[in-house]
Amino acid sequence: MVYLKVAYNGRGFYGSQIQPNVRTVEGDIIQALNNDGIKITNYKFLSRTDRGVSALSNILKLGTEENLNIKKLTHSLKDIWIYGKTNNEMNLPLTKTYRYYLFDNDYDEDLIAKSLSLFDGHHDFFSFSKYDGAEETKRAIETNYRKKGSIYILEFKGKGFLWQMIRRIVGSIVDYANGNLTDEKILSALSGKSIISTTPFPSEYLLLYDIETKCNMEYDEYVIRILKKRFNDLFADFSARSLLENECFTYMDETEKLINRD
Amino acid sequence: MVYLKVAYNGRGFYGSQIQPNVRTVEGDIIQALNNDGIKITNYKFLSRTDRGVSALSNILKLGTEENLNIKKLTHSLKDIWIYGKTNNEMNLPLTKTYRYYLFDNDYDEDLIAKSLSLFDGHHDFFSFSKYDGAEETKRAIETNYRKKGSIYILEFKGKGFLWQMIRRIVGSIVDYANGNLTDEKILSALSGKSIISTTPFPSEYLLLYDIETKCNMEYDEYVIRILKKRFNDLFADFSARSLLENECFTYMDETEKLINRD
Numbered sequence: 255m256v257y258l259k260v261a262y263n264g265r266g267f268y269g270s271q272i273q274p275n276v277r278t279v280e281g282d283i284i285q286a287l288n289n290d291g292i293k294i295t296n297y298k299f300l301s302r303t304d305r306g307v308s309a310l311s312n313i314l315k316l317g318t319e320e321n322l323n324i325k326k327l328t329h330s331l332k333d334i335w336i337y338g339k340t341n342n343e344m345n346l347p348l349t350k351t352y353r354y355y356l357f358d359n360d361y362d363e364d365l366i367a368k369s370l371s372l373f374d375g376h377h378d379f380f381s382f383s384k385y386d387g388a389e390e391t392k393r394a395i396e397t398n399y400r401k402k403g404s405i406y407i408l409e410f411k412g413k414g415f416l417w418q419m420i421r422r423i424v425g426s427i428v429d430y431a432n433g434n435l436t437d438e439k440i441l442s443a444l445s446g447k448s449i450i451s452t453t454p455f456p457s458e459y460l461l462l463y464d465i466e467t468k469c470n471m472e473y474d475e476y477v478i479r480i481l482k483k484r485f486n487d488l489f490a491d492f493s494a495r496s497l498l499e500n501e502c503f504t505y506m507d508e509t510e511k512l513i514n515r516d
Numbered sequence: 517m518v519y520l521k522v523a524y525n526g527r528g529f530y531g532s533q534i535q536p537n538v539r540t541v542e543g544d545i546i547q548a549l550n551n552d553g554i555k556i557t558n559y560k561f562l563s564r565t566d567r568g569v570s571a572l573s574n575i576l577k578l579g580t581e582e583n584l585n586i587k588k589l590t591h592s593l594k595d596i597w598i599y600g601k602t603n604n605e606m607n608l609p610l611t612k613t614y615r616y617y618l619f620d621n622d623y624d625e626d627l628i629a630k631s632l633s634l635f636d637g638h639h640d641f642f643s644f645s646k647y648d649g650a651e652e653t654k655r656a657i658e659t660n661y662r663k664k665g666s667i668y669i670l671e672f673k674g675k676g677f678l679w680q681m682i683r684r685i686v687g688s689i690v691d692y693a694n695g696n697l698t699d700e701k702i703l704s705a706l707s708g709k710s711i712i713s714t715t716p717f718p719s720e721y722l723l724l725y726d727i728e729t730k731c732n733m734e735y736d737e738y739v740i741r742i743l744k745k746r747f748n749d750l751f752a753d754f755s756a757r758s759l760l761e762n763e764c765f766t767y768m769d770e771t772e773k774l775i776n777r778d
Contacts, residue, residue: 261764310764337771355760357752404752405759459756463767473775478768485765489758490619490666494721496754497667498617502523502572503747505725506740509599513735 256316258283258324259338259471260299261481264308265458266333270299279303279334283314286330292320300465301350304418306457311464313348325474337478338471347413349466354424355459356406361431366406369430370397372437373423378446382423383416384454391416392446409463421454428455518578520545520586521600521733522561523743526570527720528595532561541565541596545576548592554582562727563612566680568719573726575610587736599740600733609675611728616686617721618668623693628668631692632659634699635685640708644685645678646716653678671725683716690717 260279268276272284280297287294296317303309314336316322324336373382373395380391395412408427410420429435435450442448522541530538534546542559549556558579565571576598578584586598635644635657642653657674670689672682691697697712704710 308760310767337768353760353763355756357756359752402759404755407759407763459760461760461764463763471774473771475772475775478772478775482765482768482772485761485768488761489765490621492754492758492761493666494617494619496751496758497664497669498570498615498721498723499747499750499754501615501669501725502723503744503751505572506744506747509735510737510740510744512733513737513740 255341255343256318256320256322257340257342257344257467258314258316258322258336259467259473260312260314261310261335261337262308262312263333264303264306267305269305269307270301270303270309270312279309279312280314282331282334283327283336286327287318287322289330290327292318292322294318300346300348301415301462303462304421304457307460307462308458309462312462313344313465313467325476328474328477328480335477335481336474337481338473340467340469340471342469344467344469348468349411349413350415350462351464351466352410352415352420353461353463354408354410354420354455355461356408356424356428356455358401358404358406359428361406361428363401365431366427367399369427369435369437369440370399370408372440372444373397373427377444379416379419379423379444380446381443381448381450382419382426382452384418384422386417388416393419418454420460421457422452424455425453429453517603517605518580518582518584519602519604519606519729520576520578520584520598521729521735522574522576523572523597523599524570524574525595526565526568529567531567531569532563532565532571532574541571541574542576544593544596545589545598548589549580549584551592552589554580554584556580562608562610563677563724565724566683566719569722569724570720571724574724575606575727575729587738590736590739590742597739597743598736599743600735602729602731602733604731606729606731610730611673611675612677612724613726613728614672614677614682615723615725616670616672616682616717617723618670618686618690618717620663620666620668621690623668623690625663627693628689629661630699631689631697631702632661632670634702634706635659635689639706641678641681641685641706642708643705643710643712644681644688644714646680646684648679650678655681680716682722683719684714686717687715691715 262279270279272280298315300313328336374397376394378392398409400407443450532541534540534542560577562575590598636659638656640654660671662669705712
């Protein structure tokens, strides 16, 4: 048994879990191993991510006794980087940390903070997930947030999440901040007394940030350097474009005032 | 004669000026007018922009006596927004303002400021352009900069620019900041005493910010509202993604330190 520490760009995949006829993270890794003559029958990501969701640190459990060369394996992959591995056994389930990057559309911060805190703790998340036949829809999660510039970083920690759960919680928080959802409705749904319908927010701002493995990983310095360069290049690109678009907005806002002055 | 105030997303075009077999801003606008039964033989953008360069405010001079409906015209276009028009005559050439959004790769700000200032004034920009047969390579420009977060906003004002001139000036400024170009070499090239080779920086961070028309425009409120929404959506998207990638970088930086500690 080996555990791999994996980062991937969710935009390229129909999710982490293997499915026929579409590109998945598991599918690409298993294929790359097969191409290398390594047969794997038993594999599973410790956290399943949806189509479009990226991971900075997911853990892939692989049933193999081979001594994998993760640098070489990463070289043969696209949009996936395997930068750590360990043979230590882990006590499952582990605690996962997700972060959602929510743009502040002039929300009242108190309302964001208050509604987020309603989800903290042990609740029935049936209304805040897409039902996939799960026997149990109760989960215990810990919520937190920080604000940086125009972005709320909403953090969710827990040992297990339901399908679309975080994206629907974020949708509900925004509904609450916009006055379209009340404390009573959220609390009643969370207690399982009623069912409400919720809309998931976009997947591209959700990141599987970390999984707490509590064991030493054998890291590959080369893959980490490639990832650092990648993240820095993307940060540079998005930062420059963000400011450019912001100045365009301001220019149009000023232009609009010229009309209203006439 | 009518002057149109035009914004466009440079990523969709091979430049502003019409060319056969490729998509251009002029080409799309003239085609849309033709489709509407309006024949135009005489047209010209007051500032020509390269492939990939966006404009917040370019001015298209059109030889027509028709009373154009710019809202309807914009509706039939993609990646182009016509939000103002006027029949007032203008005294050409007008002053253009370009902004380049440069990510700060840990440059020494003093070196950026100093090298930018070398380009301020009246110089021979032959070495800082791609030669296209222009008879005169001397130009007078005014340079300025501000810094916002990790981004330098480099501003260039002038009545005329040569091909790739701003992108090559930016490339030279970065070369100077990195110690690969000296004051002497820049000044000698700007005086026309020597020729140096320069590399243009990417076009997607260059914006034609404004052209000073000094006359009242008839604005279309509807098109301006569409543009405001577009710029705000892009700002939201890039801001969230910029922060997400930045946190990914920090995570990898911390992970790298775990290795070096062993």
